[in-house]
Amino acid sequence: MMLLVYGAGQLAQMMYLAATPLGIDVQAVDVASENVVNPISKQLITSDLASAISRADAITVEFEHVPEHLLVDASNSGKLYPNIDSILAGADRVREKTLLQKNGIANCQHEIITDVAQLSGITSRLGSKLIFKASRDGYDGYGQWRLSNESQLSELAAAFAKLDLQKVPLIAEAMLAFDREISIVGARDKHGKICCFPIAENLHHKGQLHVSIAPATDISEALQRKANEIFKQLATAMDYVGVLAVELFQCGDELLVNEIAPRVHNSGHWTQQGATTSQFEQHVRAVFGLPLGATNAVGVSAMVNIIGCENINRNLMGIDDCHLHWYGKVVRKKRKMGHINMVAQSHSALGGKLKQLTGYLPMEYFPKLIDEAERLSRK
Amino acid sequence: MMLLVYGAGQLAQMMYLAATPLGIDVQAVDVASENVVNPISKQLITSDLASAISRADAITVEFEHVPEHLLVDASNSGKLYPNIDSILAGADRVREKTLLQKNGIANCQHEIITDVAQLSGITSRLGSKLIFKASRDGYDGYGQWRLSNESQLSELAAAFAKLDLQKVPLIAEAMLAFDREISIVGARDKHGKICCFPIAENLHHKGQLHVSIAPATDISEALQRKANEIFKQLATAMDYVGVLAVELFQCGDELLVNEIAPRVHNSGHWTQQGATTSQFEQHVRAVFGLPLGATNAVGVSAMVNIIGCENINRNLMGIDDCHLHWYGKVVRKKRKMGHINMVAQSHSALGGKLKQLTGYLPMEYFPKLIDEAERLSRK
Numbered sequence: 159m160m161l162l163v164y165g166a167g168q169l170a171q172m173m174y175l176a177a178t179p180l181g182i183d184v185q186a187v188d189v190a191s192e193n194v195v196n197p198i199s200k201q202l203i204t205s206d207l208a209s210a211i212s213r214a215d216a217i218t219v220e221f222e223h224v225p226e227h228l229l230v231d232a233s234n235s236g237k238l239y240p241n242i243d244s245i246l247a248g249a250d251r252v253r254e255k256t257l258l259q260k261n262g263i264a265n266c267q268h269e270i271i272t273d274v275a276q277l278s279g280i281t282s283r284l285g286s287k288l289i290f291k292a293s294r295d296g297y298d299g300y301g302q303w304r305l306s307n308e309s310q311l312s313e314l315a316a317a318f319a320k321l322d323l324q325k326v327p328l329i330a331e332a333m334l335a336f337d338r339e340i341s342i343v344g345a346r347d348k349h350g351k352i353c354c355f356p357i358a359e360n361l362h363h364k365g366q367l368h369v370s371i372a373p374a375t376d377i378s379e380a381l382q383r384k385a386n387e388i389f390k391q392l393a394t395a396m397d398y399v400g401v402l403a404v405e406l407f408q409c410g411d412e413l414l415v416n417e418i419a420p421r422v423h424n425s426g427h428w429t430q431q432g433a434t435t436s437q438f439e440q441h442v443r444a445v446f447g448l449p450l451g452a453t454n455a456v457g458v459s460a461m462v463n464i465i466g467c468e469n470i471n472r473n474l475m476g477i478d479d480c481h482l483h484w485y486g487k488v489v490r491k492k493r494k495m496g497h498i499n500m501v502a503q504s505h506s507a508l509g510g511k512l513k514q515l516t517g518y519l520p521m522e523y524f525p526k527l528i529d530e531a532e533r534l535s536r537k
Numbered sequence: 538m539m540l541l542v543y544g545a546g547q548l549a550q551m552m553y554l555a556a557t558p559l560g561i562d563v564q565a566v567d568v569a570s571e572n573v574v575n576p577i578s579k580q581l582i583t584s585d586l587a588s589a590i591s592r593a594d595a596i597t598v599e600f601e602h603v604p605e606h607l608l609v610d611a612s613n614s615g616k617l618y619p620n621i622d623s624i625l626a627g628a629d630r631v632r633e634k635t636l637l638q639k640n641g642i643a644n645c646q647h648e649i650i651t652d653v654a655q656l657s658g659i660t661s662r663l664g665s666k667l668i669f670k671a672s673r674d675g676y677d678g679y680g681q682w683r684l685s686n687e688s689q690l691s692e693l694a695a696a697f698a699k700l701d702l703q704k705v706p707l708i709a710e711a712m713l714a715f716d717r718e719i720s721i722v723g724a725r726d727k728h729g730k731i732c733c734f735p736i737a738e739n740l741h742h743k744g745q746l747h748v749s750i751a752p753a754t755d756i757s758e759a760l761q762r763k764a765n766e767i768f769k770q771l772a773t774a775m776d777y778v779g780v781l782a783v784e785l786f787q788c789g790d791e792l793l794v795n796e797i798a799p800r801v802h803n804s805g806h807w808t809q810q811g812a813t814t815s816q817f818e819q820h821v822r823a824v825f826g827l828p829l830g831a832t833n834a835v836g837v838s839a840m841v842n843i844i845g846c847e848n849i850n851r852n853l854m855g856i857d858d859c860h861l862h863w864y865g866k867v868v869r870k871k872r873k874m875g876h877i878n879m880v881a882q883s884h885s886a887l888g889g890k891l892k893q894l895t896g897y898l899p900m901e902y903f904p905k906l907i908d909e910a911e912r913l914s915r916k
Contacts, residue, residue, distance in 0.1 A: 171557075482560070484560030
């Protein structure tokens with residue numbers, strides 16, 4: 159059996175590692191060259207993508223920004239999971255917002271901007287602190303503009319006048335005073351069965367995820383249920399098959415959807431050591447029509463991203479239940495190079511372990527770690 | 538970093554899956570062709586073994602029956618772990634017995650037979666129930682002869698007269714009335730630090746391992762300590778680096794060493810889901826001089842070998858905490874095709890899960906499963 163994955167980065171790599179024991183081969187499409195490669199070695203398997211599509215038993219994506227014509231070809235094979243509309247909804251904020259609105263799912267107050275004229279009076283409608291996001295190719299932190307006070311509006315209008323807003327609209331969103339960012343990662347199988355992992359709590363820095371804690375601290379049963387319900391509503395509406403991640407803002411007892419990612423997700427990496435079934439195996443199970451695995455947490459996990467640095471003291475592996483995941487990439491600024499999963503029996507014990515971890519890492523690359531270790535230690 | 542593994546079977550494959558997240562590439566030597574291949578795809582990397590040895594950062598074996606001249610070349614590089622004497626001791630019962638005797642480690646009463654004349658009077662010295670094992674290439678069940686009563690001795694003597702006993706001596710062993718077979722799997726690092734996994738209990742059928750339960754049932758702290766002590770004595774005497782498995786016969790409170798395997802071992806496969814660190818990752822850590830990981834069990838595990846059959850109902854993956862490991866080999870009689878790991882919170886719960894499992898498997902290939910499920914259920 160063979161799974162063809164569009165995208166040849168670390169997510170395809172971790173799918174490969176999870177699928178191999180199931181007797182499933184994973185081959186990755188480098189979407190720039192359209193070559194099919196081994197996800198680990200990147201060795202060329204074939205440059206004939208059509209033959210790979212025809213050999214595949216299932217097709218999936220590791221990221222949503224796959225050129226649409228490639229997705230159409232994959233979808234026409236009848237083997238693409240999740241379906242093309244789900245992937246496109248993850249790649250396009252207008253589609254995403256439309257999906258949320260249509261299904262009555264709470265999200266940030268927003269407007270879709272297709273003409274600069276719409277900026278007129280926008281602060282009276284959405285408030286004076288706004289964030290504008292390009293609807294497409296809006297990677298973490300790119301294609302985003304902030305409005306901190308009304309006086310900047312004319313400056314922004316001038317910048318936006320240079321964009322083709324008909325082709326790539328903007329989403330104007332009210333900047334929310336949320337308590338924290340959390341995410342719910344789960345899977346839906348081909349029969350509509352849904353299994354969610356416990357909520358993860360996510361710490362970002364300059365638009366990139368740095369640390370996830372899962373299960374999150376201070377989650378009531380009611381809040382977990384609410385997150386599961388949002389997940390179910392969305393996944394069902396999308397007729398989704400596979401692992402889906404929903405990023406949420408928590409404001410007290412309220413949850414607002416920030417973003418959906420139609421794929422395995424960085425905030426689910428903790429499941430590799432911290433849950434009975436990893437998100438990678440779960441995704442493979444779902445897209446192959448295999449039974450979903452149990453999603454309970456075994457202990458309490460921290461996932462620490464290694465971003466933009468490669469000098470990691472491997473002796474950190476001596477910390478009890480500390481696991482390195484190295485992606486084998488060439489180092490670049492802001493590039494995710496790997497992650498570390500740690501498991502403990504309580505949040506406070508996990509805080510203690512994170513403190514130990516700081517002794518092995520160059521702290522300038524881990525701006526969230528010390529404070530988070532402190533916070534958890536007090537739990 | 539690159540680890541070169543002699544042998545390109547499932548053990549090299551599982552080392553590859555464990556080493557990749559550590560940023561370590563694993564390449565396998567097919568010892569028949571001397572080609573270096575990818576352990577999963579078996580794609581040729583190079584037919585120049587010498588260059589692979591020189592590129593490798595560490596070298597190890599997945600089985601002990603590697604032709605000696607290949608081991609010598611590997612050893613001469615200074616990168617071979619465990620050392621060549623340890624590997625040869627695992628491949629040769631005379632060396633193995635000599636090692637045990639020299640270190641005063643309890644094992645079955647035996648004699649080394651290099652001449653048929655030694656059979657004279659052997660039953661008066663070792664008893665009337667004996668097993669004769671070829672010293673080398675004595676794979677599970679092959680090269681073994683049983684003596685059930687003295688009258689068969691002349692027949693055996695005639696058979697042995699045809700063998701070159703000077704070249705390949707036999708070990709004559711008293712057939713032991715042991716209670717059960719257990720094993721201790723552990724690792725020793727380059728500084729001499731030792732970490733053992735909990736004792737596993739092993740059920741064999743016709744010379745092949747079928748089921749392991751770990752931690753074993755009814756193990757006193759004293760017995761675990763005794764097993765750890767034997768492991769430590771042996772590993773230290775051998776100046777061993779890497780994962781080592783010691784198969785033991787339990788007779789009441791006594792432990793007798795049956796065999797040593799200088800490598801990751803089938804009775805340690807349960808650690809993939811059932812322990813904080815898997816034996817495969819532990820071996821890689823040890824041979825690379827990385828800190829050893831924690832070896833505690835998370836729950837209670839069963840490892841069920843899939844032998845000689847390929848029609849496995851994949852819906853078994855729907856059993857809670859049930860994990861398939863498929864090796865992707867062509868089916869042959871008695872060939873290990875894969876294994877299933879299951880984790881539960883108690884031995885009795887594990888028994889219940891094994892009962893569930895029987896519903897998905899063709900029972901003629903799993904002769905030990907129903908009785909073992911029953912036995913555990915009563916715990």
